[in-house]
Amino acid sequence: MDRVQIAKRLGRPLVLVGLMGAGKTSIGRRVADRLGWRFRDSDHEVEEAAGRSVSEIFADFGEAAFRDGERRVIARLLEEPGHCVIALGGGAFIHDETRALIKDKALSVWLKADIDTLMERVSRRDTRPLLQTDDPRAVMETLLAERGPVYAEADIHVTSPDATHEGAVLAILEAMAERVEAQG
């Protein structure tokens, strides 16, 4: 049986965590395609529920309101029946309740990349309200220092290389297959 067929027997949702630009959305979608699983993105689901973009939610209601919506949306996504890959917003795994829920119900993957790579990726779009400052790099460095130890609680750590999404996709599928084999 090939590695994808084995990975599909995981029996839990796969949840991607990590900083802005790590590739949670783009790699998560590709992993879901490969598995034939549903893909959900928590930022997108919060936007759908609010009828506003993430930037508008931050501007109109503040970050705390966004975090509250994010927590509720992720709890709902984890309850959806059927196989699923869920890409989280960059801050979602930092919430204690959300992280506890993910540890209980899902397999979590920390997508890692170095700061230069992240900055190059996030500079392509201005849709991330936390980075609308004079020094977005300093913000990212602070977030990495603060959040790194928490992201490290994820079950699997995968480096998301600069050149291609494919390396990260294959690394995730392989780690899933190894989990299934370890479960016996």
Ligand SMILES: Nc1ncnc2c1ncn2[C@@H]1O[C@H](COP(=O)(O)OP(=O)(O)OP(=O)(O)O)[C@@H](O)[C@H]1O
């Ligand atoms: N491994 C990779 N190789 C090349 N490009 C990548 C890789 N990972 C992500 N990218 C690109 O970087 C940009 C940001 O990626 P993406 O939106 O998936 O990140 P994210 O982790 O979902 O960020 P956010 O937390 O802000 O939602 C996209 O243009 C994506 O195509």
Ligand SMILES: O=C(O)C1=C[C@@H](O)[C@@H](O)[C@H](O)C1
């Ligand atoms: O890292 C963060 O805190 C964020 C990341 C994005 O995915 C969005 O969820 C929002 O811009 C906040």
Ligand SMILES: [Mg+2]
């Ligand atoms: Mg995303």
